[in-house]
Protein backbone atom coordinates (compact mmCIF):
# COMPACT_ATOMS: atom_id res chain seq x y z
CA UNK A 532 0.00 0.00 0.00
CA UNK A 533 1.39 3.42 -0.93
CA UNK A 534 2.00 6.03 1.74
CA UNK A 535 -0.69 8.29 0.22
CA UNK A 536 -3.29 5.52 0.27
CA UNK A 537 -2.52 4.61 3.84
CA UNK A 538 -2.75 8.29 4.87
CA UNK A 539 -6.14 8.56 3.15
CA UNK A 540 -7.33 5.41 4.91
CA UNK A 541 -6.25 6.87 8.25
CA UNK A 542 -8.07 10.11 7.44
CA UNK A 543 -11.25 8.22 6.51
CA UNK A 544 -11.09 6.22 9.71
CA UNK A 545 -10.58 9.36 11.78
CA UNK A 546 -13.49 11.08 9.99
CA UNK A 547 -15.71 8.07 10.64
CA UNK A 548 -15.13 8.40 14.37
CA UNK A 549 -15.28 12.17 14.51
CA UNK A 550 -18.23 13.27 16.64
CA UNK A 551 -20.33 15.71 14.61
CA UNK A 552 -23.11 16.21 17.13
CA UNK A 553 -22.80 15.84 20.87
CA UNK A 554 -25.92 16.14 23.03
CA UNK A 555 -25.33 16.12 26.79
CA UNK A 556 -28.16 15.84 29.30
CA UNK A 557 -30.64 17.65 27.04
CA UNK A 558 -33.99 18.39 28.68
CA UNK A 559 -37.11 20.01 27.29
CA UNK A 560 -39.79 20.61 29.92
CA UNK A 561 -43.01 22.25 28.72
CA UNK A 562 -44.88 24.25 31.38
CA UNK A 563 -48.52 23.28 31.98
CA UNK A 564 -50.46 26.51 32.31
CA UNK A 565 -53.80 26.99 34.04
CA UNK A 566 -55.90 29.96 35.19
CA UNK A 567 -58.10 32.47 33.36
CA UNK A 568 -55.11 34.02 31.59
CA UNK A 569 -53.08 30.81 31.49
CA UNK A 570 -50.63 32.59 33.75
CA UNK A 571 -50.18 29.89 36.41
CA UNK A 572 -47.68 27.09 35.89
CA UNK A 573 -49.15 24.05 37.60
CA UNK A 574 -46.62 21.48 36.42
CA UNK A 575 -44.40 20.43 33.54
CA UNK A 576 -44.44 17.90 30.71
CA UNK A 577 -41.00 16.30 30.94
CA UNK A 578 -40.95 15.60 27.18
CA UNK A 579 -37.17 15.20 26.98
CA UNK A 580 -35.55 14.48 30.31
CA UNK A 581 -31.82 13.91 30.07
CA UNK A 582 -30.85 12.80 26.56
CA UNK A 583 -27.15 12.16 26.07
CA UNK A 584 -25.92 10.88 22.72
CA UNK A 585 -23.25 11.46 20.12
CA UNK A 586 -23.61 11.20 16.37
CA UNK A 587 -20.47 10.53 14.35
CA UNK A 588 -19.77 12.17 11.04
CA UNK A 589 -21.14 10.11 8.14
CA UNK A 590 -23.24 7.71 10.22
CA UNK A 591 -26.98 7.17 10.44
CA UNK A 592 -28.27 7.15 14.00
CA UNK A 593 -31.79 5.74 14.38
CA UNK A 594 -33.96 6.88 17.29
CA UNK A 595 -36.95 4.69 18.19
CA UNK A 596 -39.59 4.71 20.89
CA UNK A 597 -43.32 4.75 21.48
CA UNK A 598 -45.45 7.67 20.42
CA UNK A 599 -45.12 10.44 23.00
CA UNK A 600 -41.70 9.41 24.36
CA UNK A 601 -40.12 12.69 23.17
CA UNK A 602 -38.34 11.76 19.91
CA UNK A 603 -39.60 14.72 17.85
CA UNK A 604 -39.09 17.22 20.64
CA UNK A 605 -35.49 16.04 21.02
CA UNK A 606 -34.88 16.31 17.24
CA UNK A 607 -36.28 19.84 17.25
CA UNK A 608 -34.22 20.78 20.31
CA UNK A 609 -31.02 19.77 18.49
CA UNK A 610 -31.77 22.43 15.86
CA UNK A 611 -32.96 24.88 18.53
CA UNK A 612 -36.43 24.81 16.96
CA UNK A 613 -37.40 24.01 20.53
CA UNK A 614 -35.47 25.77 23.28
CA UNK A 615 -33.85 23.19 25.62
CA UNK A 616 -34.54 23.71 29.32
CA UNK A 617 -31.16 22.22 30.17
CA UNK A 618 -28.11 20.57 28.67
CA UNK A 619 -25.69 21.30 25.85
CA UNK A 620 -25.64 20.53 22.15
CA UNK A 621 -22.30 20.82 20.41
CA UNK A 622 -22.19 20.69 16.62
CA UNK A 623 -18.84 20.32 14.84
CA UNK A 624 -17.14 21.58 17.99
CA UNK A 625 -19.40 24.63 18.49
CA UNK A 626 -21.60 24.89 21.57
CA UNK A 627 -25.00 25.92 20.24
CA UNK A 628 -26.48 27.15 23.54
CA UNK A 629 -25.27 30.78 23.36
CA UNK A 630 -26.03 31.20 19.63
CA UNK A 631 -28.63 33.78 18.65
CA UNK A 632 -29.82 35.64 15.54
CA UNK A 633 -27.42 35.50 12.61
CA UNK A 634 -25.15 32.90 14.23
CA UNK A 635 -28.11 30.58 14.79
CA UNK A 636 -29.33 31.13 11.22
CA UNK A 637 -25.90 30.26 9.86
CA UNK A 638 -25.85 27.12 11.93
CA UNK A 639 -29.26 26.04 10.57
CA UNK A 640 -27.68 25.90 7.14
CA UNK A 641 -25.58 22.98 8.40
CA UNK A 642 -28.40 21.18 10.23
CA UNK A 643 -31.59 20.61 8.26
CA UNK A 644 -34.81 18.78 8.99
CA UNK A 645 -36.94 16.50 6.82
CA UNK A 646 -40.49 16.25 8.16
CA UNK A 647 -43.05 13.46 8.25
CA UNK A 648 -45.70 15.26 6.25
CA UNK A 649 -44.20 17.14 3.32
CA UNK A 650 -47.55 18.70 2.39
CA UNK A 651 -47.78 20.62 5.64
CA UNK A 652 -44.10 21.57 5.64
CA UNK A 653 -44.11 22.93 2.05
CA UNK A 654 -45.87 26.25 1.36
CA UNK A 655 -48.64 25.34 -1.16
CA UNK A 656 -48.43 28.77 -2.84
CA UNK A 657 -44.80 28.41 -3.85
CA UNK A 658 -43.50 26.55 -6.89
CA UNK A 659 -40.82 23.93 -6.37
CA UNK A 660 -38.29 26.37 -7.82
CA UNK A 661 -39.23 29.03 -5.31
CA UNK A 662 -39.25 26.48 -2.44
CA UNK A 663 -35.75 25.32 -3.33
CA UNK A 664 -34.38 28.82 -3.87
CA UNK A 665 -35.78 30.15 -0.59
CA UNK A 666 -33.15 28.60 1.66
CA UNK A 667 -30.37 29.17 -0.86
CA UNK A 668 -31.25 32.89 -1.01
CA UNK A 669 -31.48 33.19 2.77
CA UNK A 670 -27.95 31.84 3.06
CA UNK A 671 -26.52 33.89 0.18
CA UNK A 672 -25.99 30.87 -2.08
CA UNK A 673 -27.73 32.30 -5.18
CA UNK A 674 -25.56 35.27 -6.12
CA UNK A 675 -24.71 33.82 -9.49
CA UNK A 676 -27.94 33.02 -11.42
CA UNK A 677 -26.21 30.49 -13.66
CA UNK A 678 -24.74 28.59 -10.71
CA UNK A 679 -28.09 28.67 -8.90
CA UNK A 680 -29.80 27.20 -11.97
CA UNK A 681 -27.18 24.46 -12.19
CA UNK A 682 -27.66 23.74 -8.48
CA UNK A 683 -31.46 23.44 -8.92
CA UNK A 684 -30.93 20.92 -11.70
CA UNK A 685 -28.39 19.00 -9.64
CA UNK A 686 -30.84 18.81 -6.71
CA UNK A 687 -33.71 17.57 -8.86
CA UNK A 688 -31.51 14.93 -10.48
CA UNK A 689 -30.28 13.83 -7.06
CA UNK A 690 -33.84 13.26 -5.80
CA UNK A 691 -35.09 11.71 -9.05
CA UNK A 692 -37.47 14.45 -10.23
CA UNK A 693 -37.62 15.95 -13.75
CA UNK A 694 -36.57 19.57 -14.37
CA UNK A 695 -40.20 20.32 -15.35
CA UNK A 696 -41.05 19.88 -11.63
CA UNK A 697 -39.56 23.32 -10.96
CA UNK A 698 -42.63 25.14 -12.28
CA UNK A 699 -45.17 23.01 -10.39
CA UNK A 700 -46.77 23.35 -6.96
CA UNK A 701 -46.62 20.78 -4.11
CA UNK A 702 -50.25 19.65 -4.56
CA UNK A 703 -49.47 18.53 -8.12
CA UNK A 704 -47.23 15.73 -6.80
CA UNK A 705 -47.83 12.36 -5.13
CA UNK A 706 -46.84 11.84 -1.45
CA UNK A 707 -43.56 10.16 -2.39
CA UNK A 708 -42.67 12.92 -4.87
CA UNK A 709 -43.47 15.55 -2.27
CA UNK A 710 -41.08 13.88 0.16
CA UNK A 711 -38.46 14.01 -2.63
CA UNK A 712 -39.07 17.78 -2.80
CA UNK A 713 -38.73 17.97 1.01
CA UNK A 714 -35.39 16.16 0.77
CA UNK A 715 -34.22 18.41 -2.10
CA UNK A 716 -35.18 21.43 -0.02
CA UNK A 717 -33.11 20.20 2.92
CA UNK A 718 -30.19 19.50 0.56
CA UNK A 719 -30.44 22.90 -1.14
CA UNK A 720 -28.34 24.65 1.54
CA UNK A 721 -25.66 21.96 1.52
CA UNK A 722 -26.12 20.71 5.12
CA UNK A 723 -23.89 18.32 7.06
CA UNK A 724 -26.57 16.82 9.31
CA UNK A 725 -30.16 15.97 8.46
CA UNK A 726 -32.69 15.19 11.17
CA UNK A 727 -35.37 13.12 9.43
CA UNK A 728 -38.47 12.92 11.63
CA UNK A 729 -40.60 9.94 10.57
CA UNK A 730 -39.56 10.53 6.94
CA UNK A 731 -41.64 7.69 5.47
CA UNK A 732 -44.44 7.02 7.95
CA UNK A 733 -46.97 9.15 6.01
CA UNK A 734 -46.23 7.31 2.75
CA UNK A 735 -47.74 4.21 1.16
CA UNK A 736 -45.75 1.09 2.02
CA UNK A 737 -44.90 0.63 -1.66
CA UNK A 738 -43.25 4.06 -1.74
CA UNK A 739 -41.47 3.86 1.61
CA UNK A 740 -38.58 1.71 0.33
CA UNK A 741 -37.96 4.10 -2.58
CA UNK A 742 -37.67 7.09 -0.25
CA UNK A 743 -35.41 5.17 2.16
CA UNK A 744 -33.16 4.18 -0.74
CA UNK A 745 -33.12 7.79 -1.88
CA UNK A 746 -32.05 8.95 1.60
CA UNK A 747 -29.20 6.44 1.46
CA UNK A 748 -28.17 7.51 -2.06
CA UNK A 749 -28.03 11.22 -1.25
CA UNK A 750 -26.20 10.45 1.99
CA UNK A 751 -23.41 8.90 -0.03
CA UNK A 752 -23.48 11.54 -2.77
CA UNK A 753 -23.38 14.54 -0.42
CA UNK A 754 -21.49 13.02 2.54
CA UNK A 755 -24.35 13.49 4.99
CA UNK A 756 -24.87 12.47 8.59
CA UNK A 757 -28.40 11.44 9.64
CA UNK A 758 -30.51 11.27 12.73
CA UNK A 759 -33.54 9.23 11.65
CA UNK A 760 -36.48 9.34 14.06
CA UNK A 761 -39.02 6.56 13.54
CA UNK A 762 -41.44 4.32 15.35
CA UNK A 763 -41.00 1.66 12.66
CA UNK A 764 -38.34 -0.82 13.76
CA UNK A 765 -37.89 -2.12 10.20
CA UNK A 766 -37.10 1.34 8.82
CA UNK A 767 -34.63 2.03 11.60
CA UNK A 768 -32.91 -1.33 11.29
CA UNK A 769 -32.55 -1.01 7.54
CA UNK A 770 -31.08 2.46 7.50
CA UNK A 771 -29.13 2.85 10.77
CA UNK A 772 -25.54 2.18 11.79
CA UNK A 773 -26.44 2.69 15.43
CA UNK A 774 -29.81 2.77 17.19
CA UNK A 775 -30.98 4.50 20.36
CA UNK A 776 -34.14 3.37 22.15
CA UNK A 777 -36.01 6.11 23.98
CA UNK A 778 -38.46 5.69 26.83
CA UNK A 779 -40.20 8.60 28.58
CA UNK A 780 -37.71 11.29 27.64
CA UNK A 781 -34.35 9.52 27.76
CA UNK A 782 -32.32 6.72 26.20
CA UNK A 783 -32.67 3.28 27.75
CA UNK A 784 -30.36 1.49 25.32
CA UNK A 785 -27.98 2.29 22.49
CA UNK A 786 -25.97 -0.11 20.35
CA UNK A 787 -24.89 -0.78 16.81
CA UNK A 788 -27.88 -1.79 14.76
CA UNK A 789 -27.05 -5.50 14.35
CA UNK A 790 -26.12 -5.89 18.02
CA UNK A 791 -29.30 -4.25 19.24
CA UNK A 792 -31.60 -6.35 17.09
CA UNK A 793 -29.72 -9.60 17.79
CA UNK A 794 -29.28 -9.14 21.56
CA UNK A 795 -31.48 -6.47 23.10
CA UNK A 796 -30.38 -6.01 26.72
CA UNK A 797 -32.78 -3.49 28.27
CA UNK A 798 -36.14 -5.01 29.32
CA UNK A 799 -38.00 -2.37 27.27
CA UNK A 800 -35.95 -3.10 24.14
CA UNK A 801 -36.50 -6.83 24.72
CA UNK A 802 -40.25 -6.21 24.86
CA UNK A 803 -40.16 -4.16 21.65
CA UNK A 804 -38.17 -6.82 19.83
CA UNK A 805 -40.38 -9.62 21.11
CA UNK A 806 -43.34 -7.92 19.41
CA UNK A 807 -41.61 -8.21 16.03
CA UNK A 808 -43.27 -11.08 14.15
CA UNK A 809 -40.93 -13.78 12.81
CA UNK A 810 -42.08 -15.41 9.56
CA UNK A 811 -40.95 -18.90 10.69
CA UNK A 812 -43.84 -20.34 12.83
CA UNK A 813 -41.50 -22.75 14.68
CA UNK A 814 -39.18 -19.97 15.86
CA UNK A 815 -42.16 -17.69 16.47
CA UNK A 816 -43.71 -20.31 18.82
CA UNK A 817 -40.53 -20.87 20.80
CA UNK A 818 -39.21 -17.40 21.28
CA UNK A 819 -39.62 -15.12 24.26
CA UNK A 820 -42.78 -13.03 24.25
CA UNK A 821 -42.85 -10.05 26.58
CA UNK A 822 -46.16 -8.31 26.89
CA UNK A 823 -45.90 -4.99 28.65
CA UNK A 824 -48.44 -4.14 31.31
CA UNK A 825 -50.29 -0.86 31.07
CA UNK A 826 -49.66 2.13 28.89
CA UNK A 827 -46.80 4.57 28.61
CA UNK A 828 -47.00 6.68 31.78
CA UNK A 829 -47.61 10.40 31.34
CA UNK A 830 -44.47 12.48 30.81
CA UNK A 831 -46.16 15.04 33.07
CA UNK A 832 -45.96 12.58 35.95
CA UNK A 833 -43.15 10.13 35.22
CA UNK A 834 -42.47 7.25 37.63
CA UNK A 835 -39.70 7.68 40.19
CA UNK A 836 -36.40 5.78 39.93
CA UNK A 837 -36.17 3.83 36.70
CA UNK A 838 -38.86 5.32 34.46
CA UNK A 839 -39.64 1.80 33.20
CA UNK A 840 -40.06 0.13 36.59
CA UNK A 841 -43.89 0.27 36.54
CA UNK A 842 -43.96 -2.02 33.48
CA UNK A 843 -40.76 -4.00 33.92
CA UNK A 844 -41.06 -7.80 34.29
CA UNK A 845 -37.60 -7.90 35.97
CA UNK A 846 -38.17 -5.02 38.41
CA UNK A 847 -36.29 -5.38 41.70
CA UNK A 848 -37.98 -3.58 44.56
CA UNK A 849 -36.39 -0.58 46.21
CA UNK A 850 -33.50 0.08 43.85
CA UNK A 851 -35.53 0.18 40.60
CA UNK A 852 -38.29 2.20 42.26
CA UNK A 853 -35.98 4.82 43.70
CA UNK A 854 -32.65 5.02 41.83
CA UNK A 855 -32.62 6.27 38.25
CA UNK A 856 -30.15 4.11 36.26
CA UNK A 857 -27.45 5.81 34.20
CA UNK A 858 -26.65 4.77 30.64
CA UNK A 859 -23.52 2.58 30.95
CA UNK A 860 -21.52 0.17 28.83
CA UNK A 861 -22.63 -3.36 29.66
CA UNK A 862 -20.16 -6.24 29.94
CA UNK A 863 -21.25 -9.75 29.11
CA UNK A 864 -18.97 -12.48 30.51
CA UNK A 865 -16.51 -9.73 31.43
CA UNK A 866 -16.32 -8.46 27.85
CA UNK A 867 -17.60 -4.93 27.08
CA UNK A 868 -20.37 -4.92 24.47
CA UNK A 869 -21.33 -2.19 21.99
CA UNK A 870 -24.43 -1.62 24.16
CA UNK A 871 -24.98 1.23 26.55
CA UNK A 872 -27.93 0.35 28.75
CA UNK A 873 -29.79 2.25 31.45
CA UNK A 874 -30.72 -0.72 33.64
CA UNK A 875 -29.23 -1.63 37.04
CA UNK A 876 -29.56 -5.33 36.32
CA UNK A 877 -28.91 -5.72 32.56
CA UNK A 878 -26.18 -8.35 33.07
CA UNK A 879 -28.18 -10.44 35.55
CA UNK A 880 -31.29 -10.30 33.36
CA UNK A 881 -29.25 -11.38 30.34
CA UNK A 882 -27.67 -14.31 32.22
CA UNK A 883 -31.03 -15.42 33.65
CA UNK A 884 -29.82 -14.78 37.22
CA UNK A 885 -32.84 -12.55 37.77
CA UNK A 886 -36.07 -14.21 36.77
CA UNK A 887 -38.89 -12.61 34.93
CA UNK A 888 -42.20 -12.14 36.72
CA UNK A 889 -45.65 -11.13 35.60
CA UNK A 890 -46.60 -7.50 35.94
CA UNK A 891 -50.33 -6.95 36.20
CA UNK A 892 -51.85 -4.00 34.39
CA UNK A 893 -52.94 -2.64 37.76
CA UNK A 894 -49.28 -2.29 38.72
CA UNK A 895 -49.38 0.95 36.76
CA UNK A 896 -50.72 3.86 38.76
CA UNK A 897 -53.85 4.92 36.80
CA UNK A 898 -53.22 8.58 37.68
CA UNK A 899 -49.94 8.40 35.80
CA UNK A 900 -51.51 7.35 32.50
CA UNK A 901 -50.95 9.64 29.59
CA UNK A 902 -53.50 11.81 27.77
CA UNK A 903 -51.30 11.72 24.72
CA UNK A 904 -51.54 8.99 22.07
CA UNK A 905 -50.26 5.82 23.71
CA UNK A 906 -49.59 2.21 22.89
CA UNK A 907 -51.42 -0.57 24.64
CA UNK A 908 -48.90 -3.29 24.05
CA UNK A 909 -51.12 -5.76 25.85
CA UNK A 910 -53.88 -5.60 23.30
CA UNK A 911 -51.77 -4.71 20.33
CA UNK A 912 -48.24 -6.04 20.52
CA UNK A 913 -47.39 -4.31 17.25
CA UNK A 914 -48.72 -1.03 18.66
CA UNK A 915 -47.61 2.24 17.17
CA UNK A 916 -44.12 0.74 17.23
CA UNK A 917 -44.30 -1.27 14.07
CA UNK A 918 -42.20 -4.27 13.37
CA UNK A 919 -40.18 -5.33 10.35
Ligand SMILES: Nc1ncnc2c1ncn2[C@@H]1O[C@H](COP(=O)(O)OP(=O)(O)OP(=O)(O)O)[C@@H](O)[C@H]1O
Pocket residue numbers: 561576577578596597598599600601602603604605762830903904
Ligand atom coordinates in the same frame (compact mmCIF):
# COMPACT_ATOMS: atom_id res chain seq x y z
N1 LIG B 1 -45.43 22.31 22.81
C1 LIG B 1 -45.75 21.36 23.69
N2 LIG B 1 -46.36 21.68 24.86
C2 LIG B 1 -46.68 20.73 25.76
N3 LIG B 1 -46.44 19.41 25.59
C3 LIG B 1 -45.85 19.03 24.45
C4 LIG B 1 -45.49 19.97 23.42
N4 LIG B 1 -44.91 19.29 22.39
C5 LIG B 1 -44.93 17.98 22.74
N5 LIG B 1 -45.49 17.83 23.98
C6 LIG B 1 -45.66 16.58 24.70
O1 LIG B 1 -44.36 16.04 24.91
C7 LIG B 1 -44.39 14.62 24.83
C8 LIG B 1 -43.40 14.17 23.76
O2 LIG B 1 -43.90 14.55 22.47
P1 LIG B 1 -43.13 14.21 21.12
O3 LIG B 1 -43.97 14.67 19.97
O4 LIG B 1 -41.75 14.73 21.21
O5 LIG B 1 -43.09 12.62 21.16
P2 LIG B 1 -42.77 11.60 20.00
O6 LIG B 1 -42.04 10.48 20.62
O7 LIG B 1 -42.13 12.31 18.86
O8 LIG B 1 -44.23 11.10 19.60
P3 LIG B 1 -44.92 11.10 18.17
O9 LIG B 1 -44.21 10.04 17.39
O10 LIG B 1 -46.35 10.77 18.48
O11 LIG B 1 -44.73 12.50 17.63
C9 LIG B 1 -45.83 14.24 24.51
O12 LIG B 1 -46.48 13.91 25.71
C10 LIG B 1 -46.42 15.51 23.94
O13 LIG B 1 -47.81 15.58 24.16
